[in-house]
Structures are given as structure tokens and as C-alpha cells.
Amino acid sequence: MMKRAVKRPKKPPYKVQVLDRAINILEFIGKQSSGEAGLPELSAAMKLHKTTTHRIAHVLESRGLLRRGLxxxxxxxxxxxxxxxxxxxxxxxxxxxxxxxxxxxxxDVGETVHLALLDRAEVLYIERIEAQRSLTMGSKLGARNPVYCTALGKAMLAYLPENEVDQILAASRMEARTRNTITNVLALKRELERIRDREFAIDDEEIEDGVRCIAAPILNANNRAVAALSVSGPSSRITPDRFQLIGKTMLKTAQELSTRIGRQAPVVPVKRKR
Amino acid sequence: MMKRAVKRPKKPPYKVQVLDRAINILEFIGKQSSGEAGLPELSAAMKLHKTTTHRIAHVLESRGLLRRGLxxxxxxxxxxxxxxxxxxxxxxxxxxxxxxxxxxxxxDVGETVHLALLDRAEVLYIERIEAQRSLTMGSKLGARNPVYCTALGKAMLAYLPENEVDQILAASRMEARTRNTITNVLALKRELERIRDREFAIDDEEIEDGVRCIAAPILNANNRAVAALSVSGPSSRITPDRFQLIGKTMLKTAQELSTRIGRQAPVVPVKRKR
DNA sequence: CTGCACGTACCACTATACGGTACATAAATA
DNA sequence: TATTTATGTACCGTATAGTGGTACGTGCAG
Known part of the structure; x- marks a missing residue:
């Protein structure tokens, strides 16, 4: 049974002035490259009377959300x-x-979706959601697969530092599971390059004949892969002409998940002064 | 109607109801071991009408300080x-x-105070405040000293993991600078034990004759030393009968600094559920 | 179906936060 | 030194902004 997302009505002008102002103050101070702001500066920026600003800041300070040096x-x-x-x-x-x-x-895609982690040189499946119509694919949670011949594995490899990739590949046998399997390191590295280009990975019957898979990585705040999401299904349904569309879906979903996991929204790189 | 004619010198009557309530909500949710709370739960805990709670929570959510799963x-x-x-x-x-x-x-102590970091096997001085009366001790900022024969160094060693201590000591020559210098690893480790006991370190003319020094470590959230504070002066003024008193001062100051640096106040250990 | 629990919308009332004025400091002139 | 200029804090009348009633929709359990 598919559980639809909770219905959330449109938001009416639910507003709490002071709260908004207080949060604005926090964000403003956070944005300052110096990391601090005086009261006049604040009230000017907030376009508030200095008394008002003072009161709010005072409360924030008394609660530990702001502080002042001695x-x-x-x-x-x-x-x-x-x-x-x-x-x-x-x-x-x-x-x-x-x-x-x-x-x-x-x-949306109508195929089984997997969530996986990278553990040593293997992909570890930690969650699966089936599409209704899917003829249950054999995978079980807790199952493992090699990195080099899965979309999940390749998606994560593409967003790991080079030395870690080398280490993982060194620990992999890279045997041919099908006639599409990539079996040498150099070819795989070129493949990783391509993955970084389009931002999602494809397994085109590389681990099992008749099965295709499309995956995108979940990144942390340092742009490092911590997991990956994939859809997989029979080649008869996941045809090459759908690659691009499904890929975009996976990419968007993976990005959404990445931010939910703590990767802050793309901001201008904040360099610390002095 | 009886109105008090007296203007009450209300010290900080500075209050902003909504703000306080909002912060209470944040803290309450943070305190939950499950990390979450429903609206009824919240309004009960806050003793607020559910409408009020809802409004505040809604704003907090819209600003990203709260969130709800899909x-x-x-x-x-x-x-x-x-x-x-x-x-x-x-x-x-x-x-x-x-x-x-x-x-x-x-x-308070009337002696020169130093702030130092640990860099490899050396103590690195990064700040100094002189007492007025002090006949300027020779130390300069950026100067370095060995760890094993300074109060600063020993204070920091006492709050580092054993293996790091071993590493640092292995890189130290431990030569006798005075006749009080501790020159073997075993004796030094016993000394570190004593330091952990009383929570501050003493250099009793171990690096230079006629100079004594008392130091306490600055700890981070993981109880690991990241720096140390010391007072130092001529043995004629820093006499053994003052050790305890000065030590307490240094300890208290170092603790104060530790919290200012990010070590959160001692709380009940929060274990994650499930 | 009926009842209950919860999230959301609306709205009149008044407590609450606002932003004036005023004073008390500290810093920057002269 | 005295004199000004900025900045932080206190007080207080007023209107607005937040409050907490009521009411409705929805989903779930009996």
C-alpha cells in the first residue's frame, strides 16, 4: 500500500513579528565575515529602532543564542x-x-528503489522500496555487491577522493560478471569521469544480464559521497531512451536527500578572515 | 485601585514573551531523547494553547529552525x-x-600569564599578559619550549590520549635542564597522573633555576587538551605555600575559558535512543 | 457509521511588544 | 582639562501584534 505524503494546506499569513526579527538578527550576525555586529549596526540593518533591537538582542543573549565578550x-x-x-x-x-x-x-519511475552505503570495497543495501508492479527483484536488505559493477558503487566512487578510490579498487577483483562489466581500473576511472559530468551513474547490465540500474550519490557537506540512491529494473523497461529522464529524477532526489542529511544549501564559499 | 507608587527597579524586565516561548520550544525538542515532539505534546509541555504553539512552531519551521518529515x-x-x-x-x-x-x-596573582598551544613535541606561546610589577620575563610570543619540563606542557599532556603522549615523549630528548627536571618517561607519567588528580600542573624549577610556573589545561568538548594557561614567576614569589591557591585560580580560569571555547557545560550524557 | 485526536483557519480582545523620550556611560573630539 | 558624539540602558503610553478562544477538515479507531 502506497502511503502518500501528508497533505499540507497553503500557509496563510502565519507571522510572528518578533520571532522573524530575532531570526533575522541571528542570520545577519552569522553572515558578517567578522562574525559580530554592534547594536547600531544591527538596528540599521534590521531597520528597527535601536530600543527594539536592543530588547530582542538582550533576550537572545540571556538565552545563549547571542553573546558578548567581556x-x-x-x-x-x-x-x-x-x-x-x-x-x-x-x-x-x-x-x-x-x-x-x-x-x-x-x-514516479515505477521501479524498485534502493539506498546503499559503501562499506570497504562493497555496496551495502540498507533500504528498499518496491514499486507495486515490480516483480520483486531478488535483493534483500543487508545484501552486498561489488562496487565496480553497480551503479550505486560507481556513483559513490565518483565522489570520493582519488586515493580512497585506488584503495577500494585495489581490494576489488573486477571479474567479468557479464559481457558489459568494466574489468580494468583505467576504463573504470574514465567511467567515473563521465559520471561526474552527468552527475548520475548507469549500470547497463554490468552485474547481471537483463538488469539495468541508475544511481546518484548522497553527498555530505564536504562533497563526499556517504551513500547512494538507485532505481533498478529489467532492461525491457529501463530502456536507454529513459536514461536521461530517470537520471535527472535520481539526481534531484539525491540532492534533496543530501540537504536533508546536513549538506547546507550551496552558498558562496565563506573564507575565514584572519 | 491601589497602585504602587514605587518604581520598581526591575533589573532586567527585558522580556519578549514569544521569543522566550520559541526558544523554550527549541530546547524542549532538543532535550527529547527521540529528538522530536508532536504539537499536542509541545503545547502541553509549554503550557500554551495549541493554537499559540502551532503558530510559533510554524514560523520556526518556515525559517528552518524546525522541520517535519514528509x-x-x-x-x-x-x-x-x-x-x-x-x-x-x-x-x-x-x-x-x-x-x-x-x-x-x-x-589577581600579580605574575605574568601565558597562553600556549601544543605543537608536535613543543609548547608554543601564543599570548602573554604581564602583571605590572613583573620584571619582564624573557619569553616572547611565538617562542617554544619542550613539553616535559614546563607546567604548560605537562598540563596538556595530562589530558591527551595515551598513545599521543607516547608519541610526543618519544620525540623528546628529556635532558636535565635543572636538577629538578623529570628525565624519564615513567616518572613523567606518574607526574601526569598527579596532575589529573589535582587538575593543574606545577613546574618547580624544572626548566630554569629560580623560576616556577603553574598551569591548567583548556579542554574541548571531548575532554581533550587544546591549549593551556599558566602563571610564572620567580621562586621567591611563587612559594610552595601558594601552590594550592594559585592552582585553584588557574583551574577555575581554565574551565571558564574551556566553556567559552565550545566545551558545553556539564550536562547529563545524552544517549541516542535505538 | 460515530467519536476522538490532531492540524489548521478565523477573529475579537487585550496583553504585549513597539518605539518614542530620557538618562547614563564610554569614546572621541577640542 | 572640558565638550561633544556615539552607544548602551531604562522608563512608559499607546496601538499593534500576539493570544487563545471557537470552528472546521481530515484521518483513524472503534
Missing amino acids: DSNRYRLGLHLYDLGCQALDHVNIRDEARPLMTRVAF | DSNRYRLGLHLYDLGCQALDHVNIRDEARPLMTRVAF
């Missing part, structure tokens, strides 16, 4: 934000985050 | 908190934090 009274972000942030991360679980997204993809 | 309506902490928390940490600079505290110690 000798300066410029405001900076408080470390309580860090505590809260860590607590936020603590409860992010990739499987729970992935499930609803996977369900959507399974529905 | 299939669940329970609120969790949003990852935007993590972004902000990291920005907070980014601008914590140990030297800036330390300076005011060091000044106070220099005044």
Missing part, C-alpha cells in the same frame, strides 16, 4: 546555537530521511 | 540550527577569549 559589547552568535545544531544532527537518520523520497521515486 | 507531523530541530552553530564556532578565537581572563589572573 570587554566588547558587540554581539556574536552564542555557543548554545552549536549545542542545538548538534542535537539537530544527532537525530538525522539517513534511512528515515530517505524513505519518503524513495517512495515517491518508486511511484 | 510523512510525519512531528517537529524536530532544523538543520539551519547547525549552520548557525557552526558559524558561531567559526568565530570563536581562543586568544580573544583568553585575553580578558588572563588579564584578570595577572592582576
